[in-house]
Amino acid sequence: MLEIVQLNAFYGQAQALFGVSLRVEAGEFVVLQGLNGAGKSTLLKALMGLEVRTEGRIGYQGAAGAANIERWATHRRARAGLGYVAEDRRLFTGLTVRENLRIAAGRDAMAQEARVLDLFPVLKTMLKRPAALMSGGEQQMLAIARTLMTSPRILLLDEPCEGIAPLLVESIRNALLALKSSGMPILVAEQNQLLAGSADRRLVLVAGKVRDS
Numbered sequence: 001m002l003e004i005v006q007l008n009a010f011y012g013q014a015q016a017l018f019g020v021s022l023r024v025e026a027g028e029f030v031v032l033q034g035l036n037g038a039g040k041s042t043l044l045k046a047l048m049g050l051e052v053r054t055e056g057r058i059g060y061q062g063a064a065g066a067a068n069i070e071r072w073a074t075h076r077r078a079r080a081g082l083g084y085v086a087e088d089r090r091l092f093t094g095l096t097v098r099e100n101l102r103i104a105a106g107r108d109a110m111a112q113e114a115r116v117l118d119l120f121p122v123l124k125t126m127l128k129r130p131a132a133l134m135s136g137g138e139q140q141m142l143a144i145a146r147t148l149m150t151s152p153r154i155l156l157l158d159e160p161c162e163g164i165a166p167l168l169v170e171s172i173r174n175a176l177l178a179l180k181s182s183g184m185p186i187l188v189a190e191q192n193q194l195l196a197g198s199a200d201r202r203l204v205l206v207a208g209k210v211r212d213s
């Protein structure tokens with residue numbers, strides 16, 4: 001589904017990833033771990049074509065077949081099904097929950113919204129609430145839900161559980177496991193052990209390299 005081969009990433013002259021290789025298959029839940037600064041966010045940004053310059057290959061199995069996407073613009077990667085949720089969530093805080101979802105919707109918005117709200121029942125109870133008035137954990141659910149409204153083929157999440165109450169971490173984990181069992185591949189950068197404990201595979205980054213396990 002996604003195959004990263006010998007990926008290097010650079011911020012200007014500074015190299016942040018060194019020869020990272022990994023695969024994520026359909027229905028696989030992979031967690032990326034590592035200390036602050038190890039390169040987790042950089043890897044997700046590199047997959048989306050954001051901020052960093054990369055060398056190496058990114059193979060992706062999209063709806064239109066397999067392709068190497070490492071030279072594609074970010075919007076093309078998103079349209080091809082890479083669903084990314086950044087660490088800062090990037091919600092429209094002045095808009096309500098429902099408006100945040102609708103703004104991301106493609107075709108078949110109503111049915112998609114119903115599916116997404118079933119995954120995150122808490123959001124159903126606050127559809128009219130401005131995103132600014134939600135807790136961090138609720139905002140994180142909304143950010144994931146909004147990305148799901150675009151019908152992605154793979155989910156890339158940057159620290160979804162950082163600083164979030166345990167009960168909401170549990171809800172996020174349950175939603176991710178339900179998505180996984182429906183065949184969605186998921187790659188999550190995350191230190192939270194509850195989430196990491198549910199992963200099929202964990203990969204540890206140390207100073208921009210995959211640690212041998």
Ligand code: ATP
Pocket residue numbers: 011014016034035036037038039040041042043051189
């Ligand atoms: P965190 O949990 O703190 O987000 P991380 O594992 O996601 O850590 P990255 O944010 O990917 O780590 O950082 C990897 C390396 O790249 C670090 O050395 C960091 O200082 C550097 N870096 C990150 N963003 C930039 C940037 N915009 N410009 C220059 N260097 C950066």
